[in-house]
Amino acid sequence: MRTGLPDLSAELIAHLAAFLHTRGARRVLAYRTLPGEPDVSALSGPFELLTSRARFRPTPHLTLHPWATATEVSRFGALQPPADAPRLTLETVDAVLLPALAFDRRGVRLGYGGGFYDRLLPDFAGLTVGVVWDALVVDELPCEPHDLRVGFLATEGGVRGLQP
DSSP states (O other): OOTTSOOOHHHHHHHHHHHHHHTTOOEEEOOOOOTTSOOOGGGGTTSEEEEEEEEOSSSOEEEEEEGGGOOEEOTTSSEEOOTTSOOBOGGGOSEEEEOOSEEETTOBEEOOSSOHHHHHOTTOOSEEEEEOOGGGEESOOOOOTTOOBOSEEEETTEEEEOOO
């Protein structure tokens, strides 16, 4: 929930669910919400949700797991699966939802500084959807060659495609 502001997650989820449905997505890699982020957990009814675990050895990377396995708190403060939770592969995922501190109108993401999604998704062929409040979509963010751009932005105002 956005501090001091109404939680518009239901509006955002309605737009996002309709979008994912029309695109034929079934299995969706989602994120476990941190304070201030849109809550995407309501998508777990119509879609099979997966979540991730941040791992740091041998190099930082994400592993994918069933949504319900997220039972422990990560160093970032979000729920994550335990280290021994069953793993799934990215090739089985239809869409990836990415949280952020902000996105720009080109789909550039201001993340949390770990580069986890940039390493996970460079060859991903499915849908990449940035999920953020309208107020956090800015005109332009700095971008480096390795930074992943999302193909779509989902906000409480709707879902829109972005130019590559």
